[in-house]
Structures are given as structure tokens and as C-alpha cells.
Amino acid sequence: MKDRPLNLVISIVIVALSALGGGLAGILFRVAVVLPLQDGVRAEWAAWKSRENPLASQLVSAGENVAIAVQKGEVRPLPGSLDEIPLFNSNSPEWVKEEGILLSTFPPYGTYYPDAHLDYPLRGEFELFAHHFVQNPPDGQTLYLGILVYNPNLEAVTLEIDRAASYLLEPDAPFQEKPPMVKNPDGAVYSGPGIRAVDAVMRGKRQPDFPRRLEIPPEESRMLLNQPIPVKGLQRQVNGRSTFMRLNSKLGGDDDTPADVYIASLAMYAKIHPDGGERAPELIEWQRLLDTGNLAQPRDKVPTPPEQTGGQLIYSRVAGVQIGSKWEADLVDSGRDTLAIPEPGRGISYVVSTVRAGTLGTGQIQAADLAVRYPDTAYQSHGNYGVRYDLTLPLFNPAEKTQVVTVTLETPQKEEKLSEGGLIFRQPPWDFPYFRGTVRLRYQGGWGREKTSYFHLWHRRGQIVDPLLTMKLKPQETRRVEVDFRYPPDATPPQVLTVRTVE
Incomplete structure (x- = not known):
């Protein structure tokens, strides 16, 4: 299916009604869309009408057989930085x-x-x-x-x-x-x-x-x-x-x-x-x-110089030694040691593996610098293949009532600036898989017990996906969640890690 531009006139009627009942399982979104849908897309659409993911209620028309969701909320740069451990990176x-x-x-x-x-x-x-x-x-x-x-x-x-x-x-x-998300406790699922x-x-x-x-x-x-x-x-x-x-x-x-x-x-x-x-x-x-011997031939495409601002952007492949193999960070509010969950229906997203011309409005480029490289190969380690992201979220519920919060790793449309005022997702998603790899989740479960789960993710660009974790937070309660993964080769940046409070 051919991609449609995102600035097409939006035409839709959305009705999002929340059924009574507690927790995420009690939420039901009904969406009425003015769209000519082909049979295959119509079947997918019918499934989305009852999804529990809040973004499903925000899908709007962007042309024939395509619907766009704009995720409103704050998009933050990722705290911390890469360490100084070098990585011999042979990919070109x-x-x-x-x-x-x-x-x-x-x-x-x-x-x-x-x-x-x-x-x-x-x-x-x-x-x-x-x-x-x-x-x-x-x-x-x-x-x-x-x-x-x-x-x-x-x-x-x-x-x-x-x-x-x-x-x-x-x-x-x-x-x-592979399925968009499947448990992978022993590493038997890979792509x-x-x-x-x-x-x-x-x-x-x-x-x-x-x-x-x-x-x-x-x-x-x-x-x-x-x-x-x-x-x-x-x-x-x-x-x-x-x-x-x-x-x-x-x-x-x-x-x-x-x-x-x-x-x-x-x-x-x-x-x-x-x-x-x-x-x-x-x-x-x-x-x-x-x-x-000489360098193996033929060579990959020559990258676009960092000082070039116009024309085609070519990242190229990496052949060099990068500085940095781990990004460790505590995702907290400024000046605090916890992250206050957002207002119901809103999200806070932290960018992951951002690259030049793909910082999602943050201006942060996470690609590792190269200590040495060949002149015809990438200027940075775009995508940070193999880099370990070790992210800790001390989630705090500031409200006087119990709230349900989700943690999701997702791949929105790549943008430098957020043209629609938020992260862009699409139904159906763009065809090519942009993230495929295993994520480790460690968190405090019921009675304070530590739990560890592994999930293999297979996400297309712009796909609306289910959260890694859904949990209830009591009033004034803080619970720690750790998301840990090696950025998988053949994934395509950028991604976001989103904390969303359910309405």
C-alpha cells in the first residue's frame, strides 16, 4: 500500500466511550470512522474498535484506507549519556x-x-x-x-x-x-x-x-x-x-x-x-x-556530511570504533527522584536511539560518536546496534485515588519536529518492521515481589501496540520499573518509551 502524506485534510467522526468498570480491562473504545475501507483493512479495523489501547480511540482519516493517531503528551529527551566503553563495530x-x-x-x-x-x-x-x-x-x-x-x-x-x-x-x-509481542523467557524467539x-x-x-x-x-x-x-x-x-x-x-x-x-x-x-x-x-x-589486502569492495553508500543541511540524507553503515556501549538512566522529573505519572489520558514519552533528522522534537541525538572510522563510512553509530539501554522508572502516583498506568516501547513516525503536535501512529502501520528484538522488564509486583519478564517485540513503523506492563498505583505510591535491552541490529530508530495513565 502506498504511504499517504500526513498533511492531508482530516475527515472523521470519533466517538470514544468508556465503559464502567475498574482497571484497563474495563475500558472499551467505540470508533466510528468516515473511511472507504478495503476488506482486509476493514477486518483489522473491526479488531481495533474494541482494543484496550487508548490510542485506538484517536485514529483519524488521512486518506483512503489509512487512519492516523496523534498521541498527545510530553516528549522528553533521554536523561544520561553513553558510557566510555569502546565498541569495535564492523558493519560495512x-x-x-x-x-x-x-x-x-x-x-x-x-x-x-x-x-x-x-x-x-x-x-x-x-x-x-x-x-x-x-x-x-x-x-x-x-x-x-x-x-x-x-x-x-x-x-x-x-x-x-x-x-x-x-x-x-x-x-x-x-x-x-513474529507476533507484535510474545513472551520470551529462554530466548527461543528471535527474528x-x-x-x-x-x-x-x-x-x-x-x-x-x-x-x-x-x-x-x-x-x-x-x-x-x-x-x-x-x-x-x-x-x-x-x-x-x-x-x-x-x-x-x-x-x-x-x-x-x-x-x-x-x-x-x-x-x-x-x-x-x-x-x-x-x-x-x-x-x-x-x-x-x-x-x-585492501578494504573489501564494493563499498556502501557514502554518508551525508554532518555540515550538509539540504538534499538527501544518507546515514551509511558503520566501520569503526565507537565510544559507548551502555546508556543507563533514571527517568525522573527534574529535581526529583521519582517520575510522577501523567494526567489520565496523557502520556510522557522518552526518546530512544534518536538520530540526525529523527529526534522527535527533542533535538537529542543519541548515536555514539566514532573514535576512528573510514572516510566513506558512517560518521556516527546510527541506531546504536548492540548498545545496552538500561532505563529505570520510579513511577509515582501523586493523586488521591488509585490509578492505572502502562509502560510501552513503541515506534512512531520518524520526525525531526512533531508536525502534528504529537507522536504519529497509523492504522494500518507502515509495512516494514522497525523494531524486532527482546526486551527485559523488571518491576515490583504484588506484595513487593520482584518480577522479571522477557518479551520479543516485532513492531512495524507507526504500529499501535500493547504495553509491556500495566499496573495499578495506589494514592501516593511509588513503584520501580526497569526496562533493559540491547538495541537490536536491523531495528530502525527512533523509538519511544511511554508512560501513560489510563482514563
């Missing part, structure tokens, strides 16, 4: 078509192509993200993704692998449509390899393929990853691999002194045995590629 070129260097922080000295090396050592705690795909490789060859670590020190280095996961698109984690990898790391897992420690002798290299991206036997010769790790480099022995290491992600086709079979490249072959 996303589609690898030739052998070569994907991202190298090695020094350029003695290499054939010095510009392919960014000369940036990593030391102590850092994280690593590598996310690449292949399509129709020559003769169906298997492409290998290699991650090489070099110890430049005069004594051994221990690389601690605290958490690590690496998954293929096929068969490990295919892109598949892509990057999504599955960051979910595993969020849960503190390390796959058995990865050792707890990697010992690297002085002035030597070791392979941190040497894994295939096979296409043979697949109906479509398309596959990908996503890897995410939390690492810590220390001088050998029991010393906790941080140690410099250099890291490179590389792409190489499988080597062929005399009998025609494939084998994985060996360390010496990866080292030769690092020393003599």
Missing part, C-alpha cells in the same frame, strides 16, 4: 562481495594498503560487533568471517571472553515475521541473527564455541573468530553472520593491568582441498590478507 560493507579487510584497528606500518588500517588499540573492557551478509558468491563458495587479535606487548596478554554469541541467518535465526546474538549477550551467555580466555603470546596474533557464512544447499544463495562479544584484555598471569590489543575483521573465501572440498583459512592466511 554490509553485503560482502569480495575478499578483503572489513575493519582493521592495526597500525598501518609495513602493510600494502595503509589507509585500510585505523591504528587504534583497544585496551581493558570493550565490546565487539560484526554483522555481514553474502549473496550469490562465485560458484557458491563459502565466505569465512575472521576476527584476528594481535598482542603488541612484550609479555603475554589474556583476552577474557565474558559473553559471546555468533549466529547465521540460515539456519540459526532467519528473518521471520534475525543479530537480534539473537545481542539477546544472548544480554542474558549473560557465552556460546560453547568460545573459550573463557584466549591467551596471546607477545607480538603474536590469534583468531578470535573463524566461522563460515555458507550458502550451499540454500534455496536462495543468501546468508549472513552476526557476532557480538564483551571482552577484556589484560596482561598475562593474574595481573589486572589492562593491555593494548589490535583487532581486525576480515573476509576470505574457503580454501580448496585437492579433492575439491572446502577448508577454513588458517591463521597464516588471515595474517597475509591483513598485511597485503
